[in-house]
Amino acid sequence: MSWIRNAWYVGATSAEVGDAPLGRRLLGERMVFFRDAQGRVQAVEDFCPHRGAALSLGRVCKGELVCGYHGLAMGGDGVTRSMPGQRVGAFPRIQRFAVEERYGFVWVWAGEADGADTSAIPVLEWHGNPAWAYGGGLYHIKADYRLMIDNLMDLTHETYVHATSIGQEEIDETPCTTRREGATVVTSRFMERIDAPPFWRDALAAIGVPEDTKVDRWQICRFSPPSHVLIEVGVAVAGLGGVDAPDDQKAYSIVTDFITPEADGSMWYFWGMARRFRPQDAALTERIRDGQGRIFAEDMAVLEHQQRNLDDFAQRKLLKLNIDAGGVQSRRMIDELLAKEACAQVV
Structure with missing residues (x-):
């Protein structure tokens, strides 16, 4: 197990x-x-x-x-x-x-x-809060749940897997930092004075900011056991403080990822996005949910093929790079807790 x-x-x-x-x-x-x-x-x-x-x-x-x-x-x-x-x-x-x-x-x-x-149980600050809106969905994925954690804690794949929506070269070009904060692993990346990718251009238009405005973009991924990943994401008009910019000058959201193993090699993936801009706009909520659903469907295709490869080439050892630090630290935390549970059962 x-x-x-x-x-x-x-x-x-x-x-x-x-x-x-x-x-x-x-x-x-x-x-x-x-x-x-x-x-x-x-x-x-x-x-x-x-x-x-x-x-x-x-x-x-x-x-x-x-x-x-x-x-x-x-x-x-x-x-x-x-x-x-x-x-x-x-x-x-x-x-x-x-x-x-x-x-x-x-x-x-x-x-x-x-x-x-x-x-x-994690505290979800946006639930029932009129300043926020939420939309999400559920995917059944034939892959080990830890592969999804790896995926979410290393967003450099966005440049390639999600090239038409949230990906851009600046993700590759901007280094990320990884640290442990108590029982949480945090991986962060901050990009400055860049063009917003298509998904975020639409979000800027929704708050009345011209789509061609240079922006500061952030990605702050937080893993917490057993398998939850919450990701602060967004863009703000460049030079106004990024994630701390005034609300009317940024599109700020939290991507929610609740990953539940079904059995070895399969999972239930509850995905969503809570946003703190235009919360009363139901049509915008549905449009973002549909777009996010397509993005995560791309991840699902990659992970299911990855799982098949890992099964077929079980003797191969995978490489670890600096971009993998978030996933590596998250898996290490899971292993520590599994060992702790095993010891408790022996006693």
Whole structure:
């Protein structure tokens, strides 16, 4: 197992868990999410204790999960409540998972449910804040989740993979710095007096700044365990302080990347962008979401082919350059926490 268990991962968006159960494989476990009678999200293993049917193929009735095979009713605590014409008091309890609905996401704890600490869920300052707007989506990617972390902590690939949207030569030409801040790895790049690439020219036009204006551009990538990457990105009219420029002279956003392993070699990727300009413009939110979706689809194609190569050429050793420092440090942090969990299990 290559992922940390005692941590919170995004398992679904709130919108995905509605009237019907949602089955999803996460962290090597088959889970089913549903809402109880109070509307709270619950999660149990996707396994009916009667004949092993998938509970996710059933329905939700009065806050209980009803198996679509023989009508067994399951509670959010993993205890069978009833079954037509049968006595179920001796049925074994199935595994439940700790979940917390927050910021429009359903967070799931991969370790023992009783050890879940909700204070460890990242704080998303923009959620519910009228000064911000958010749009995002979900991709299922057939690649190891750590490849996505590598990708996000080294944005030099933008020049090549995203040449028609956010890429530009200045990314290659400007060195980045990498450091650890407590439990966070930070990789930063600041570009000065450059032309904005197409995606950011559109953002400048949205705030009334001429598209041909010289800009200062920033990329500040922050990895935090188990597999979250938040990236401050944007452009500002050159010479006004970059990321600290006045709000009416910059397009400032945070790219959100919540990466949840499905199993070895596959992941669920919850992507989005929170922006702090023109927050009430719903059409702009949709346009940015569509553009960002196309950008991340390009990443998905690269990563899935990369995974196939790594599988086929497993004997090859990969090279590490200075641009890889963010990914290398992030993987090192993951390995440290995995070793810590392993030692705790031995004790």
